[in-house]
Amino acid sequence: MAIDWNAFTPWSALAGGALIGLAAAMFALFNGRVAGISGVLAGLLKPTNGDVAWRAAFVGGLLAAPLMYILMADAPTLQIDAGFGAIAAAGLLVGIGTRYGSGCTSGHGVCGLSRMSLRSLAATAAFMGAGFVTVFVIRHLFNI
Amino acid sequence: MAVFTSLLAGLVFGLGLLVSGMANPAKVLSFLDLAGRWDPSLAFVMGGAVAVGFVAFLFAGKRTASLIGLEMKLPTARHIDRRLIIGSTIFGIGWGVAGFCPGPALVALGMGEAKAIVFVVAMLLGMGLFELLERRRAATPPRLA
Numbered sequence: 595m596a597i598d599w600n601a602f603t604p605w606s607a608l609a610g611g612a613l614i615g616l617a618a619a620m621f622a623l624f625n626g627r628v629a630g631i632s633g634v635l636a637g638l639l640k641p642t643n644g645d646v647a648w649r650a651a652f653v654g655g656l657l658a659a660p661l662m663y664i665l666m667a668d669a670p671t672l673q674i675d676a677g678f679g680a681i682a683a684a685g686l687l688v689g690i691g692t693r694y695g696s697g698c699t700s701g702h703g704v705c706g707l708s709r710m711s712l713r714s715l716a717a718t719a720a721f722m723g724a725g726f727v728t729v730f731v732i733r734h735l736f737n738i
Numbered sequence: 739m740a741v742f743t744s745l746l747a748g749l750v751f752g753l754g755l756l757v758s759g760m761a762n763p764a765k766v767l768s769f770l771d772l773a774g775r776w777d778p779s780l781a782f783v784m785g786g787a788v789a790v791g792f793v794a795f796l797f798a799g800k801r802t803a804s805l806i807g808l809e810m811k812l813p814t815a816r817h818i819d820r821r822l823i824i825g826s827t828i829f830g831i832g833w834g835v836a837g838f839c840p841g842p843a844l845v846a847l848g849m850g851e852a853k854a855i856v857f858v859v860a861m862l863l864g865m866g867l868f869e870l871l872e873r874r875r876a877a878t879p880p881r882l883a
Contacts, residue, residue, distance in 0.1 A: 689864020
């Protein structure tokens with residue numbers, strides 16, 4: 595393992611992470627829920643009474659974040675190397691997988707680990723492990 | 739009020755993803771590439787988030803109503819079963835292919851990235867497919883052993 599010291603950004607990572615933790619804290623203390631983004635989004639697919647507005651608002655906040663960000667700093671550059679086909683397949687897998695697994699990086703990763711939930715720890719280990727293996731296979735076995 | 743606090747939480751979450759660099763799939767994939775030139779940043783993002791979240795959930799877990807009087811609906815499930823592990827593994831494979839998980843994909847969608855649009859549409863289709871499969875499962879009576 596060789597650390598890429600030029601790419602490693604520990605301070606902005608910690609600061610951004612603290613903001614994510616703050617968002618999860620606000621959502622737990624005000625809305626009484628875990629900020630699990632896949633769950634919040636999926637709830638919009640089978641809308642129930644009184645359950646739509648806050649979900650749409652949370653998603654709207656995520657969508658509007660870049661607008662807010664560019665008022666304070668330069669627009670961040672995103673690098674998306676995967677092609678459109680791979681992106682579509684990945685999206686499908688993420689959609690199905692997060693529903694069967696009842697959560698994603700936010701719900702199980704951030705909130706679940708904060709709550710010291712063993713169930714979320716198991717889920718996080720599974721998706722991180724799968725992510726490590728997938729990238730290894732793509733980059734180092736198939737050299738893509 | 740719940741709508742406003744939800745919007746604010748979504749906004750702060752998205753800003754955190756942008757500040758930390760996690761909205762950028764290439765940076766996420768650099769973390770997942772242990773055998774390559776490794777960027778440990780994602781671990782620091784999780785560390786920062788969990789440090790703040792841990793304190794918040796200590797308080798939230800003891801409350802019977804939220805600060806604005808809503809019912810507390812924190813998860814109660816504790817079981818670790820095949821669904822959890824297989825589902826999370828499928829999610830991890832998709833995450834490793836694209837470098838997107840749901841939050842960063844929505845933030846990138848907000849930046850108008852074409853690939854983020856494709857990813858989010860496919861993700862919603864995947865979620866819809868899950869709902870269909872679940873409905874079918876609920877409709878078919880369990881087979882007798």
